Amino acid sequence: MHEYAQDAMTYVRNYGRPDLFITFTCNPKWPEITNLLLTGQTSSDRHEIIARVFIQKIKVLMDYIVKHKVFGIIRCWMYSVEWQKRGLPHAHILLWMLDTIRPDDIDSIISAENPDPKTDPELYSVVTTNMIHGPCGVHNPDSPCMENGNCTKRFPPLLVADTVSGIDGYPLYRRRSTDNNGKSIVMKVKGNNVIVDNRWIVPYCPLLSKTFSTHCNVEYCNSIKSIKYVCKYVNKGSDMAVFGIVEPNANDEVTQFQLGRYVSCNEAIWRLFSFPIHERHPTVVHLAVHLENGQRVYFTDANAAQRAEQPQATTLTNFFSTCESDPFAWTLLYSEMPRYYTFNAASKRFQRRKKGNVVTGFTDVYSTDVLGRIYTVHRHQDECFYLRLLLVNIRGPTSFDSLRTVDGVLSHSLRCKCFFASESNSYIVCDHHSRMSSIGPDPIVGQI
Template structure:
């Protein structure tokens, strides 16, 4: 048996990745079976690796309606930000004082890594609060009462102001640092973008000649400058993340049994179907298969006011109702007052027929079906590519020039090189 000690963390990232993968699955399984926070409706987690060491997991958990937190008193049932009682909970006390204390920082230790301009960047120590409350922005202020103290090994005495919020059941079960926070809508959106969707670490560096090389080179020689070689932007992957990817462990995972999870962010609705759902069950959902394109077909059959418009121009006199999933005729449609612009999602030229369909949607008008898109002068062609050739939209590299012109306005240098 190969035992990994504290000094072997950097030497055996493969074992660390395997053990952490097992622990993550045990953690998620425990949340669902134990129902620590109630009946799990959905979960989403991502594994993050840092340059300095071990992986850690960021998790978002949704619970069913009966278990949702309605007021500040409900928070105390699941989250604690105080030192436990040593006499009644000695094991939990040992775990909290070992893993769930911040710092110390502030006046107790002005040289702590979290200190900047004589202030803690994590806002510790937190003020004492007699009861849990919500502030005006919807953020929770956990109960931190005076009277509980703990003395560290170096003789420093700390209080509840340095306790990181935790759940007693999870900390007792896993004996590890598990920070638990209640997320309202404001905090959940922040958490999604700050942790769940955060990209990998990157390193920016330059390659240039040394002064000695520059002095020995001839001043009359003109060397070509290769900006790509002189400026590089590279990802940093630590040994643990490399092992994680080699072992083909997932970086992100969501609840496999969620039927429909609608997340409204910035006016955008994303629907996630469960992976083990039957196909006929998904098809029976009333809104299944209803898109802006299919409703453009249907609306052209029922309303002739927009048959002279292409799909990209349709928003000029119609607006899309996300609730009803239908095109609604605008009350004001004059060119002087209407500034609506229709934009199609980008499609890479290697996508084949989908790429040519996108081209045709900017030229064909009043279509009532996919067959109408492929119809020119009464003749229906077998593919979108053939239709583009008949209309003169391809065949002379114009589609590639059009693709480059469009990508040049938003694509990065790496994406442009890939497109080329």
């Protein structure tokens, strides 16, 4: 889960914040599900039907968004499938647009109001059936979303005549009051009639809701401060459960209770079918970072001496050798290599891509939208931390020694090279006791 969240942050590093955050939920009343049920069965009795139908719906939804460009050209996307404890799956989707959505365009994509039943009765039926939250609060204090007397989903929001996007987190969508042409309906909540106005409508895209007839929450990602939370939330993984093991005469409460994953029937079926749980585009290639002779070596009793003497190449060591023999690689940063080269896992070598867009000035060099991500290194690992610091700033190094060389002088450590570079290459590099700069792709180094 941590790897997927880091990959999502790689998209943010290259393309900025995502534009749209979509939660697509399975509807057990889809005709594709109900038509296959036997007499007397409900959707909860046939989890294999739910899984097969939902994976097809996700594929159609992503094709609808990416290939048919209902929101515009999509630069990159990712989604993760999760399950509620009662068994229904849902997908969290992040979309990065080529043309960033402007605040003035929000109302044309996202709505948080009851549609007019006379103008569009089909959309009105979908919204009133699937896109109403609660009502909770004083109308239903026992609602699952209530905690300490407040709704954890922050309902009901304020009624506003125009969308407000200048706040942290999600914007305040346009929710007009009944006095300002807003629509309302009457619902039964615990036997009482409750007037439900636009404050209880979950934000949705009219086109997606009408097409798929399900709960499909569409949110505009407004603040850069919420990006890390969103990327981690999308990849948070399965639910957890605490369960007790009853033993006779057992008083040890620490060992009696265990923490484990909560796997529902539908998730079990999904995994048995080998359906994908995470999908993304473009590909993110993970790049190793290690000190000289510090790579992992896998060996047996028979080849231990040989592997110790001649360890296999890694993406980092082959990056050095490629820069030494290939003039084009000498112009690249380590994280830019996957865009122009593929790493052959069998031969442990970078090879130029044979398909893609031709790079200007090079007839035999092709580029793609593949991204590279260097593994993070904790600052307590001093030399490896400063090695990564140099790799994200120095183009075309040919060896570990070349990274430690400043003006023809070989430094005794990578840490010294970072500080010497502040005089020769105009870089500011912090140590453990100085203030950090936050300019550029790495939060530790900035250029004067």
